[in-house]
Amino acid sequence: MSRLATVLLFAFIVAIFSACQEGLDPSAAQKAVIYGTVRFENEFPPDSLIKDIRVVAFKSYPPADIIGEVLSGEAIFSESLLPISGDTADYKINVESLPARFKYIAVARQYGTLFEWDAIGVYTDDYINFSPLEIYASKGIGYRADIKVDFNNRPPQPF
Numbered sequence: 001m002s003r004l005a006t007v008l009l010f011a012f013i014v015a016i017f018s019a020c021q022e023g024l025d026p027s028a029a030q031k032a033v034i035y036g037t038v039r040f041e042n043e044f045p046p047d048s049l050i051k052d053i054r055v056v057a058f059k060s061y062p063p064a065d066i067i068g069e070v071l072s073g074e075a076i077f078s079e080s081l082l083p084i085s086g087d088t089a090d091y092k093i094n095v096e097s098l099p100a101r102f103k104y105i106a107v108a109r110q111y112g113t114l115f116e117w118d119a120i121g122v123y124t125d126d127y128i129n130f131s132p133l134e135i136y137a138s139k140g141i142g143y144r145a146d147i148k149v150d151f152n153n154r155p156p157q158p159f
Helices: 003-024 066-072
Strands: 032-041 052-058 088-095 100-102 104-110 117-122 135-137 142-144 147-150
Touching: 032 052, 032 135, 052 066, 052 088, 104 147, 117 147
Parallel strands: 032 142, 032 147
Antiparallel strands: 032 088, 052 104, 100 135, 104 117
16 A cells, blocks of 8 residues: 555544544443524513523423422433523533433523522423423434523413
8 A cells, every 4th residue: 555545544534533523432322412402582581580591301291399300310401501692502411311201391590599490491393382392312312402482472380
């Protein structure tokens, strides 16, 4: 093999491994990811009423014990979406306990103390009744769940 062919083969192999990123990580195949974009419409509440915003995926709907489900890992959540610049924010939730069925995926806003949260958006295609869409997560798969938050048309609270 010529020197040029060897260099090209090496460059090709490096490019393939670089493009794979987590693809070669055996643990990546054992996880799933729920990800998407949260689109905000209409005027945000004052900053004093937004302490945190996260996307939360619940296995039950309506959630029976929200705090208990979060503490036990039955409900999983994204990193904070704050600060938000513009009218969208991307999120990602790693799902490690699989398979898992999520019946309620919501954008939650902390407006007060650690225990004062409300739902401001729901993963749905029904913005009248806000019937939630479900995701059944399996190993090694990503699930896109874009969510609209309309501050003038909030979903009913699930509790």
